[in-house]
Amino acid sequence: MNQMNARVEETNRRLQERLMHVSRLAAVGEMAAGVAHELNQPLAAVANYAQACERLLGMPDPDLEEVRDALRQITAQAVRAGDIISRLRGLTRARESLGELTDVNALILELADLIESDARAHESSCRFELAEGLAPVTIDRAQIQQVVFTLVRNALEALDERPIGAREVVIATARAADGDVLIEVRDTGPGIAPEIAQRLFDPFCTTKPAGTGLGLASSRTIARTHGGTLDHRPNSPDGACFVLRLPQPAGR
Ligand SMILES: Nc1ncnc2c1ncn2[C@@H]1O[C@H](COP(=O)(O)OP(=O)(O)OP(=O)(O)O)[C@@H](O)[C@H]1O
Ligand SMILES: [Mg+2]
Secondary structure, eight states: OHHHHHHHHHHHHHHHHHHHHHHHHHHHHHHHHHHHHHHHHHHHHHHHHHHHHHHHHTSSSOOHHHHHHHHHHHHHHHHHHHHHHHHHHTHHHHHHHOOEEEOHHHHHHHHHHHHHHHHHHTTOEEEEEOOSSOOOEEEOHHHHHHHHHHHHHHHHHHHTTSOTTSOEEEEEEEEOTTSOEEEEEEEOSSOOOGGGTTTTTSTTOOOSTTOOSOHHHHHHHHHHHTTOEEEEEEOSSSSEEEEEEEOOOTTO
16 A cells, blocks of 8 residues: 555656646746747847948938948847847846836837837837826836837737828826826727737737737736736727836835
8 A cells, every 4th residue: 555655656746747847848938939029129120220221321422320320229229139138048137137216208218219210110100108207117127118119019010900191109108096107009000809809918819920929928927027017908099008007116
């Protein structure tokens, strides 16, 4: 009897070890997919700016200031890609770095050039509605910028389905009644397809032929590690609105 117990225990232990191994592998796979998704954005931006440089330099009387701007963007994007990789190298360090007191408006304005050039590429207009007097929040700057950029990208991709002239994305900040800081990304696109509304934030949920379906899932994870939330609601009169809520710093 004891022998049988021992054997059952041994089998259980092995089974558990295997399960741990499988779930660790799954976690690594998910993380790799997340990093691939994050890296795609700065890499695409670098390629775009490099192409722009080539085009500008091919003109008879090239505007060197414009070329210099594009080169600066390339540097900034390469640094961003580097940040993403160093986060992967030391996930524990990433947690320690969660905690720079940040003005979200300034954080968004740092992305303005990138957002505007992306909007131009999608023949869409973009507008910033930044509220005054927002309290600074304690955040991992690169991660929150990543979320904003993911939401803007999604909005611009949704707007591709609308006629030119009816494409607008608005990036807004606001103070919630309870003092939390809100970042909203609104678009005038077709809105969320009803058949995926319930699964929108699930990993791999996508309606795009080349989509990974990881943008919103990883964005919500980032929101939650900050003690915040990421949700969506219909925009009025049409389109989608995503709301990132960041908790106000304690004591305010
Ligand atoms: N602003 C939006 N308007 C309409 N639908 C949206 C919007 N944002 C997201 N969605 C829907 O949510 C799905 C999931 O978005 P998510 O960013 O997670 O992945 P994806 O955009 O499909 O893929 P990837 O981010 O890898 O390109 C999209 O496929 C799209 O159907
Ligand atoms: Mg996306």
